[in-house]
Amino acid sequence: MPLVKRGDRIAWIGAEDAPPDDFAGAVPHDLGGRTVTPGLIDCHSHIVFGGDRAREFEMRLEGVSYEDIACNGDGRYGITVSTRLVPTPSRWSRRNRRILQRKLHLSTMTKPRQRR
Numbered sequence: 001m002p003l004v005k006r007g008d009r010i011a012w013i014g015a016e017d018a019p020p021d022d023f024a025g026a027v028p029h030d031l032g033g034r035t036v037t038p039g040l041i042d043c044h045s046h047i048v049f050g051g052d053r054a055r056e057f058e059m060r061l062e063g064v065s066y067e068d069i070a071c072n073g074d075g076r077y078g079i080t081v082s083t084r085l086v087p088t089p090s091r092w093s094r095r096n097r098r099i100l101q102r103k104l105h106l107s108t109m110t111k112p113r114q115r116r
Helices: 054-061 066-071 075-085 088-104
Strands: 002-006 009-013 040-045 107-112
Touching: 054 066, 066 075, 088 107
Parallel strands: 040 107
Antiparallel strands: 002 009
16 A cells, blocks of 8 residues: 655555555655554643652552552652652653653654643
């Protein structure tokens, strides 16, 4: 199945041997049977945070309840406290790095979750 690009965007993809007249002179790329999918949209992302929740995930795998995790100072409460301890410039720097990581992993749009 051929594909035609304009700049860094896919302009046409189709099953015909040649693209429509709108793309006269364009050289189609042969995909060789590979699949093309649209970029991923991360519509609920917490990209500004300090610390991590790895221990919480381990506890959940061990059967510990969310209530017990919270009583232990972990979970949402723990990550909120950790985030507030990170200086603001460092938080923004980490945020920018996480956005770049998402782009490198084919996320074409990230909508950060915002506090109200």
